[in-house]
Amino acid sequence: MNRFLYSERDYAFGQLILTLRTQIGLTQTGLAKRLGVSRKAVAGWEGGNSYPKAEHLQELITLAVRASAFPAGREAEEIRELWHAAHQKVLLNENWLASLLGHTRPSLAMLHPEPQETLRPDVLPSTQSTPMQLLDWGEALDVPIFYGREPELATLVRWVVEERCRVVSVLGMGGIGKSALAITVMHQVASHFDVVIWRSLRDSPTCAKLVQSCLQILEPQSQPEVSDPLEERLRRLMEQLRARRVLLVLDNVEVLLEEGTSHGYLRTDAQEYARLLRHLGETKHQSCLLLTSREKLADLGLLEGNRSSVRALRLRGLDGLAGTQILTEKEVVGSRQDQARLVEVYQGNPLALKIVAQTIVEIFGGEIVPFLRQGEVVFGGVRALLDEQYARISALEQTVLCWLAILRETASLEELFRVLVTPLSPAQLLEAIDGLHRRSLIERGQRTGSFTLQSVVLEYMTDRLVTTASQEIQRGQLSLLCEHGLSQAQAKEYVRQTQERLLLTPLLDVLKRMYRERVEVEEHLRELLSTLRPWDEQAQGYGPANLVALLWLLRGDLRGLDLSHLVLRGAYLQGAQMQDAKLSGALMRESIFTETFDAISAVGISHSGLYWAAGSRRGEVQVWREAGQILHRIWQAHTDIVTTLALSPNERTLASGSWDGSVKLWDIESHALLWSGRHTHHVNSVVFSPDGCLLVTGSNDATAQLWDLQSGKQLQTLPHPGPVVGLAWSPDGRCLASGDVEGTIRLWQRQQSEPMTCAQTLEGHSNWVRGLAFAPDGHRLASGSWDGTIKLWEWVSGRCVQTLEGHTERVHCVAWSPDGATLASGGFDHTIRLWDVQQGRSRVALQGHSDLVEGLVFTPDSRSLLSGSDDGTLRLWHVERGEVLRILQGYTASLFDIDWSPDGIKLASAGPDTSVTLWDVTGGSLLRVLHGHRWVVTGVGWSPDGSLLASSGWDNAIYLWDSTTGICVHVLRDLDSADTVFFGLAWSPDGRFLACGSFLQNALVWDVASRSLRWVKRSHATWIRRVAWSPDGTRIVGGGDDGHVYVWDASNGTLLQQLAGHSGAVMSVTFSPDGSRLASGSGSHDRGEGFVWDVQSGERVFALAEHPGVVSALIWTPSGERLISGGSDGMLRWWDAHSGQCVQVQEAHQGTIQALKVSPDGRLLASCGDDGVIALWNLHSGEQVRTLRRDRPYERLNITGIRGLSEAQKASLRALGAFEETPHDE
Incomplete structure (x- = not known):
């Protein structure tokens, strides 16, 4: 076996090195001359x-130092890392290094950025002597072994560098070597x-996606919105191409062209892409x-010419000398004449020669003459040659080709083993x-030990998969579709x-x-599913999932689909509507469903990466094992939003706030509650100390x-002067940082067993420091x-060394990669930015979320x-590529x-x-x-005359809708505070x-006719969740x-009363029908307060007796004789309004009941809650x-006897x- 294949x-x-x-600033040839080595x-x-x-490495380092190629201030560290990476047998000479850096120190000193510098994304310190070059090779293969092509290479280099052509096309048949030359x-x-x-178009990305990908590299400080029109993105791209010299390489452009013609017209x-090509070819810029x-693309043909900045080079076959080099390397023997004949x-096609050479070696002992004696060989193109080769290789080799075409990118042996249906030995697969x-x-x-398909072979196999699969389905005899999951x-x-x-889709x-x-x-597809049902599990393979x-x-x-007793391997069911379908007796393998969580309000990963955790707005915590592959536990941890969570250093416990x-500590494996503590207000942040002995919590009660x-x-x-919204502990445990709503950061330290004290404060932000x-x-x-910036501090000195700008709205969270190379930030602009801290620039903006990024x-x-x-959604991103690797979608x-x-x-x-949803009650x-x-x-609330419907939201907006047409007629906002979050109205x-x-603005009252703000009370730093008017409209x-319960004068906002007594947030308030009494609801997880x-x-007249859980909703009956409560336990309770005794209990909802309303005729009660149900009583x-x-x-999906799923x-x-x-149902 050829061991070279598996060499490192x-x-x-x-x-x-590249x-x-x-x-x-040297070419390969130029560097080779300077070092005294060959270009090869x-x-x-x-x-x-x-x-x-x-000796060559030393000379290379010397050249790099003189050219200021290493990051300023890190030259010695970078050189040591390079020496180590080069696996040298001799140690780096530290005296030589010191001498080298000492001689160049004055020029290197000029590279240090000034302190307190504000660095916008992709903008380097102004004192940088040379601009940082950005290289994004994408998935380009490394420098290939090259045969011939010296004239073509020289021509292309001249066009690109000397003549500064704007568009250069390299044309030729499949396998001719276009990609290698490019x-x-x-x-x-x-x-x-x-x-x-460098970008490959072989997966046919849209023009908008390609342009956005380029803009992420060229101007990460100003990422296009998903809704931005293509013309706007093209305008910004062209600005960048005019401002800087950019080389954009697009490989496999032929996938954009119409099939079956040779006119070079773009597909519908x-x-x-025609607009992109016209911009690049017709307008002035300094890029290529x-x-x-x-x-040849028809859109470029009219622009080409010998003196034009648009050129095309068509590749012919290799000449005899270059072709014989391939044959010699493949150990094909014969005279020069025989080799030239072959x-x-x-036609000098490199790929064809490589393929046929192996056939000659295997069948004819490497000799050309016997091969040619078999008869006249007619080369009908690479596709015909691939047909011959595919027919000749073994079934296992065909399977490997199919899988590499399906997987679409490089795959390792382990990854291939994982997807195969029929078990194999490693030796078989290696062979x-x-x-x-x-x-x-x-x-x-x-990647070492990984394999992929050459573009021509990938295209061929993709077409073959589609053709074969369609034929199998038409005949009703599935084979390939059972062995391969498309x-x-x-x-x-x-x-x-x-x-x-x-x-x-094809x-x-x-x-x-x-x-x-x-x-x-x-x-027909349904019939095939029925046909597969009696087959054994291995025989079904991927068949049902494909169908x-x-x-x-x-x-x-x-x-309504019957999938009972089928094997669903690798089935993607996330987001599918499966009402009234059947999965009874089905075997689920490596399949994905929609998750139960709603909005994700907190995320965490254990130190080993084994566990993922997420908290939701409904108060649930979910834990996954195997890096998000297996749902481990779901439990109702809190009665309100889980704002924060953290996993302990030893991975045994999870803390949530x-x-x-409340703050709670849980056993990760069993989700058993270990202990619970309380603040008097919201808990915003929890962090473990690095040694795992302490937990710190920050709250709106102005304490940590x-x-x-x-x-x-x-x-x-x-103690703090205001709400504590952010916390972080230094890795050595020496310092605790806390951030508040005023923008101040406090650094807390302690000596040995002494209490922690505030050692210093860091000023610079003008709004919440949440991350x-x-x-x-x-x-x-x-x-x-929330002021939209990220600051980097040397915390020992208290000095701000960098301010990073780029987010268009508030920054909500930050995270540092364990290797220290990348800082991530997310916020209200729905984007995540990855910052290269060393260079002080935004490397890429990750787009995909459609709402606030809560955690990273x-x-x-x-x-x-x-x-x-x-x-x-939970999204897993590839840091280097900026691509989404996985999405967990909730409902x-x-x-x-x-x-x-x-x-x-x-x-x-x-x-x-x-x-806002409108329902027909009848x-x-x-x-x-x-x-x-x-x-x-x-x-949400209807005006008394029914003409308007009002809705309030967290987007600082109250919409007024015409109740007949459903059209929004006006939007009310708090113009003095863009950060206002509205709740009940x-x-x-x-x-x-x-x-x-x-939130934090108390109550606001508008005059609806004039659309003006009548009054607002901002004096109390608390969230007013629900408001209610007295029946006479005066309070x-x-x-x-x-x-606290606040009572204001309705005409001017004067605070009339502040009623104290609740131990937690007041979730509901309501006046009695005669206005003489009011009710308020609050409580904790185990004890309600009404x-x-x-x-x-x-x-206080009385308290509702022994109300379990939080009293989350209250309403009086029209007579005032009964008070009805809804709780976090999902139960409705009727209370005697005079004695406070419970007279009736009704199971109503799964989860917290959020609102109760009595119908205008006083006959019905409507309730709604976290389960999404509106119940009428x-x-x-x-x-x-x-x-x-x-x-x-x-809904109504039958999962009786389903296998392959965890209980969670x-x-x-x-x-x-x-x-x-x-059994009774059956």
Whole structure:
């Protein structure tokens, strides 16, 4: 077996040398001359195939130092790392190094940035002597072994460098060597450009995606929104191409062209590329587009000319000498005439020669003459040659080719083993890999021990997969589709999307052409599912999952589909509507479903990466094992938003904090509660000390608390002047940093066993400091603020050394990678920025979330980043590529408020999905969905005359909707504070005014007719969640998260009463029908507080007796004889309004009841809650009358006897509507 195939190749070292050479500003030939070596030697170093000798490495380092190619201030460290990476047999001579750096020190000193410098993304310190070159090779192969092409190479280099052509096309048939030549040109001319970007179009990305990818490199400080029109993105791209010298290399452009013609016309769905080409070819700029294509693009043809800045070079076959080099390397023997004849027969095509050479070696002992004697060889192109080769190779080798085409990128042996249906020995797979490599059908990837397909072979295999699969489906005999999964649920997200676009969608298109009607395709696919059901599990393989994927693409849902007793391997079911379907007795393997969480409010990863954790707005905590692959536990941890969580250093416990004021420590494995503590206000942050002995919590009660981890005992209170919203502990445990709402950072330290004291304060931010993170080396502290900036501090001296700007809105969270190389930040602009702290620039902006990014945490290897957002998704990002690797998608079900229309015919509901929903009460149907809010909608209410519907949200907006047309007629905002977050609202009895509670702004009242703010009270730093008017309209009551009930004069906002007594946030307030009393609800997880107050005296009349959980909603009956409460336990309770005794209990909701409203006729009670249900009850008897609800994704999905899922996964499916039959049901 050819062992060279498995030799180690140090790709990372190659990239180091390549980057260093381009920073020096030399070509491969130029560097080779300076070092006294061959260009091939330099190419070998850059390809990771060999290491330089010590003397050559020393000379290279000397050149780099003189050219200021190493980062300022880190020269010695970088040189030592380079020496170590080069695997030298001799140690680095430190005396030589000191002498080298000493001689150049004066010039290097000029490279240090000034302190306190504000660094915008992609802008380096102004004192930098040379601009930092940006190299983004993408997935380009390293410098290939090159045969001939010296004239073509010289021509291209001249066009690109000397004549500064704007667009250069390299044309030629498949396998002729276009990509290899383009990569070689790219490497040789890189030093002449400020930025080099290489992209392959073989997966057919849209023009918008390509341009956005380039802008992420060129201007990460100002990322385009997903909604930005292409013309705007092109304008910004061209600005960059004019401002800097950029080399953009696009490989495999032929995938954009119409098939079956040779005119070079773009496909209909690729017409946007014409605009890009026109911009690049017709407008002035100093950059260059180098592209490869099998055909000349018609859009460029008219612009080409010998004196034009648009050129094209068509590659012919290799000459005899270069062709014989390939044959000699492949150990093919024969006379010069025979070799020349063979090269001529195959038209000098390098790929064809490599493939046929292996056939000659295997069958004819490497001799050309016997091969030629078999008859005249007619070269019908690479595709015909690949047909011959595919027919000749073994079934296992065919399987490997199929899988590499499906996986779409380099794959290791382990990854191939994982996807195979039929078990194999490692030796068998190695033998197949070796055979394919010898035939030049596969190539080694960048990663050691990985393999991929050459572009021509990938295209061929993709077409073959689609053709074969369609034929199998038509015949009703599945083989390839059972052995291969065309879409892999566990694949990286960008790969899975490509699989769907280039394999499943074309396959479905073929099927649609085969059958006259769409329904015929569906019926046939259903029949095939029934055919597979009796097969054994291994025989079914990927067959059912492939058919299900096609059905979902065809229908847009999987409702009512019978998948019982089937094997679903690698099925992607996340986001699928599967109401009334069957999975009873099915075996699930490596499949993905929609998760139960709604908005993600906190994220965490254990130190080893084994556990992932997330907290939700509903108060749930979810834990996954195996790096997010297996759902481990879900539990109701809190009665309000889980704002923060952290996993202990020993990975045994998890701490969570919530707006319910509690901090809790849990056993990760069993989710058993170990202990619970309380603040008097929201808990915003929890962090473990590095030694795992202490827990620190920060709260809106203006304190940070230190807790003993073992006992839960409170050890110390660290007072602050205002709410504490951010915490971080230095890696050595010496310093605790806290951030507050005023923008101040405090550094706390202690000596031995002494209490912690504030050692210093850091001033510089002007708004909340929510994100805090120490660098792994402990020297720097990063702070992210609602003022939109990130600051880096040398915390020992208290000096701000950098201010990073780039986010367009508030920065909410920051995280430092464990290797210290990358800082991540996220916030209200829905983006995540990755900062190269060494260079002080934003390296890339990650786009994909559609709402606030609440939490960020790196994986232990620093290669991936986990983010959680209010959009209900967890996303895992590839740090280097900026691509989404995985998405865990939740389902938003909660309802926060409801209200009856004055005529009692309709109900309006508000929830976290940014919409307002109108329901027909009589028929139980959904009437209309109103869209406009940009964030959570928390309040809704009809005007007394029914003409307007008001909705309030966390986006500083109260929408007024025309109740007849559903059109928004006006938006009310707090113009004095863009950060205002609205919650509950209430109309005055006469309909003239509208009151609303808010976060940190107390209550606001508008005059609806004039659309003007009547009054606002900002004096109390608390959240007013709910407000209510007295029946006579003279008073407004609001419940505060500080545990107080506030009563204001409705005309001017004068505070009339401040009622104290609640121990937690006041969740609900309501006046009695006669206005003499008011009720307020609060409590903790295990004890509710429902108080009734005398309005005149402000005295508490009584408390609701033994109310379990939080009293989250209250309403009086029209007679005032009963008070009805809804709790965090999902129960409704009727209370005697005079004695406070409970007279009736009714199980109502799963999770917290958020709102209660009585119908205008006084006969019905409506309730809504975290389960997304609106329940209608007979107000007096408590009997449930009707349920209004949008179908959950798995409503009525039968999962009886389902296999392959954990109990937590089954519970998740049940929570989303699935059910399991009991023996009695059967």
